[in-house]
Amino acid sequence: MQIACYFHAKYRSKISSTYSEIGIPCKIPYGQGSIYGFFSKDNVQVGDIIIKDQEFAEITREGSLALSALPFDGILGLGFQEISIGKVTPVWYNMIEQGHIFHKIFSLWLNQDPMEEIGGEIVFGGIDYRHFKGDHTYAPLSQKGYWQIDVGDILLANNSTGLCGGGCAAIVDSGTSSIAGPTGVVTQINHAIGAEGYVSFECKNIVHNYADSIWESLINGLNPDIICVDIGLCSHNGFYATDDVIETVVHNQSRDGSTTRESPFCTFCNMIVLWIQVQLKESNVKDKALKYVDELCEKLPNPNGQSFVNCKTIASMPYITFTIGNRSFPLSPEQYILRVEDGCSTVCYGGFVAIDVPPPQGPLWVLGNIFLGAYHTVFDYGNLRIGFAEAA
Numbered sequence: 001m002q003i004a005c006y007f008h009a010k011y012r013s014k015i016s017s018t019y020s021e022i023g024i025p026c027k028i029p030y031g032q033g034s035i036y037g038f039f040s041k042d043n044v045q046v047g048d049i050i051i052k053d054q055e056f057a058e059i060t061r062e063g064s065l066a067l068s069a070l071p072f073d074g075i076l077g078l079g080f081q082e083i084s085i086g087k088v089t090p091v092w093y094n095m096i097e098q099g100h101i102f103h104k105i106f107s108l109w110l111n112q113d114p115m116e117e118i119g120g121e122i123v124f125g126g127i128d129y130r131h132f133k134g135d136h137t138y139a140p141l142s143q144k145g146y147w148q149i150d151v152g153d154i155l156l157a158n159n160s161t162g163l164c165g166g167g168c169a170a171i172v173d174s175g176t177s178s179i180a181g182p183t184g185v186v187t188q189i190n191h192a193i194g195a196e197g198y199v200s201f202e203c204k205n206i207v208h209n210y211a212d213s214i215w216e217s218l219i220n221g222l223n224p225d226i227i228c229v230d231i232g233l234c235s236h237n238g239f240y241a242t243d244d245v246i247e248t249v250v251h252n253q254s255r256d257g258s259t260t261r262e263s264p265f266c267t268f269c270n271m272i273v274l275w276i277q278v279q280l281k282e283s284n285v286k287d288k289a290l291k292y293v294d295e296l297c298e299k300l301p302n303p304n305g306q307s308f309v310n311c312k313t314i315a316s317m318p319y320i321t322f323t324i325g326n327r328s329f330p331l332s333p334e335q336y337i338l339r340v341e342d343g344c345s346t347v348c349y350g351g352f353v354a355i356d357v358p359p360p361q362g363p364l365w366v367l368g369n370i371f372l373g374a375y376h377t378v379f380d381y382g383n384l385r386i387g388f389a390e391a392a
Contacts, residue, residue: 033063176368
């Protein structure tokens with residue numbers, strides 16, 4: 001028996017009178033590895049609803065010890081059947097098909113008060129009006145699979161971060177605790193909030209050797225997409241992908257095999273072009289702008305996850321704003337900084353991690369529980385859209 005089985009509740013088909021054997025083996029990517037098992041069929045109860053003959057995976061082996069320490073016993077996916085392993089019909093689909101749900105929506109509220117006993121609420125088939133203020137702003141799905149929409153510019157203290165002015169993809173995912181986004185933007189956020197990062201000497205070398213040339217190329221109107229190709233740091237397509245934090249999402253987004261991986265020099269060059277573009281839009285003088293860009297090379301996101309911040313400086317940190325459906329959705333530092341009690345002290349982490357997905361699937365954001373805690377969310381399956389309103 002796997003170690004994780006000793007720490008979690010187990011399903012026992014032998015004592016279920018409604019169990020049906022399927023037995024087809026399955027392998028499901030999760031995190032940095034995979035979990036293994038086989039498909040079975042049984043009745044599943046959610047609240048007072050009983051879904052009959054629901055297919056699911058019985059897990060018999062995991063590729064790492066990661067699940068052993070997690071508090072939950074399993075995962076109930078609410079994405080679309082297009083990304084279901086084995087094309088199994090999801091629980092949500094069967095709720096509708098079997099007549100349990102009349103309004104094809106479900107809504108999510110996450111309680112941000114750690115002193116409260118109830119951690120949140122999911123409503124299948126409706127909305128709990130006690131948990132939001134005002135009206136929901138809706139954005140249409142841009143792709144079926146994950147609950148994916150388009151987001152506009154991301155603002156740091158009301159200043160553009162430069163990458164998503166023309167739109168970026170964003171997956172809304174309650175299974176992700178943080179907010180994940182492109183390294184170039186997360187680095188700017190880290191710098192602004194004083195998060196600990198790692199220093200890249202490759203990044204600094206490119207600033208010292210090529211920043212003047214990149215600046216002049218942008219001033220002269222050269223296409224930003226080809227600058228790093230012209231100076232020889234990228235191949236002809238200029239696409240790149242770095243190591244991923246939200247491993248499962250990246251695996252599925254890039255599983256067609258189209259991802260190309262460039263050297264770190266190409267990765268950093270593209271980020272530096274982005275950073276200098278932002279400085280030009282803000283009309284900063286050259287010396288000041290390039291000094292700032294060099295400092296960003298010291299604030300690259302921690303490849304192992306979230307970065308430490310000073311708890312005493314939270315009040316002075318900037319708001320970070322996402323643009324969705326022509327409306328601004330700001331996050332205060334109190335909302336995007338995670339406080340963790342560590343014995344007699346409190347440790348604070350920045351709530352942003354890096355994820356890099358190349359075009360055409362990227363650039364990509366994953367709006368996890370930090371965003372969903374601030375905004376009550378409606379997943380409208382009937383109209384293929386997602387709505388956000390200020391949580392209450």
